[in-house]
Amino acid sequence: xxxxxxxxxxxxxxxxxxxxxxxxxxxxxxxxxxxxxxxxxxxxxxxxxxxxxxxxxxxxxxxxxxxxxxxxxxxxxxxxxxxxxxxxxxxxxxxxxxxxxxxxxxxxx
Numbered sequence: 001x002x003x004x005x006x007x008x009x010x011x012x013x014x015x016x017x018x019x020x021x022x023x024x025x026x027x028x029x030x031x032x033x034x035x036x037x038x039x040x041x042x043x044x045x046x047x048x049x050x051x052x053x054x055x056x057x058x059x060x061x062x063x064x065x066x067x068x069x070x071x072x073x074x075x076x077x078x079x080x081x082x083x084x085x086x087x088x089x090x091x092x093x094x095x096x097x098x099x100x101x102x103x104x105x106x107x108x109x
Contacts, residue, residue: 001044004022009034009096009098009100010034010091010093010096010098010100011032011033011034011043011046011092011093011096011100012032012033012034012091012092012100012101013030013031013032013046013090013091013100013101013102013103014031014032014033014070014101015030015031015072015087015103016028016029016030016031016089016103016105016107017028017029017030018105018107018108019108020107020108020109021076021077022077022102024045024079024080024081024082025077025078025079026077026078026080026107026108027074027075027076027077027078027106028057028059028074028075028076028078028089029073029074030046030059030072030073030074030089030091031070031071031072031075032046032061032070032071032072033069033070034065034069034074034093034100035069036064036065036069037064037066037109038064038066040094041061041093041094041095042061042064042065042066042093042094043061043065043091043092043093043094044061044092044093044094045058045059045060045061045091045092046058046059046061046073046089046090046091046092047059047089047091048075048078048087048088048089049087049088049089049090049093050080050081050087050088050108051084051086051087051088055080055088056079056080057075057078057079057080059073059074059075061073064097065106072091075095080107084107085106085107086104086105086106086107087104087105087107088102088103088104088105089102089103089105090102
């Protein structure tokens with residue numbers, strides 16, 4: 001028997017759009033897919049990390065998106081240190097944590 005908590009699988013990042021908004025500042029728009037089943041199992045955040053794995057920013061998702069899949073949320077004015085030219089965006093769900101599809105993307109110049 002398969003638990004309802006594990007059926008939803010891991011959260012996948014499907015698309016990332018980045019716009020430069022200032023000196024070392026960027027606006028991110030991220031599309032995530034996860035078969036949210038309710039408060040017990042849902043995509044609860046996405047994160048931006050540098051190539052070394054250091055956390056740069058987190059977009060917390062405050063509720064399940066049961067009827068809205070995939071969904072896109074934004075995070076504005078993310079400070080990215082000088083010298084970093086690519087970042088990775090990963091999603092997190094309340095049961096599996098990390099493990100779904102991640103996207104590495106170049107920052108616009």
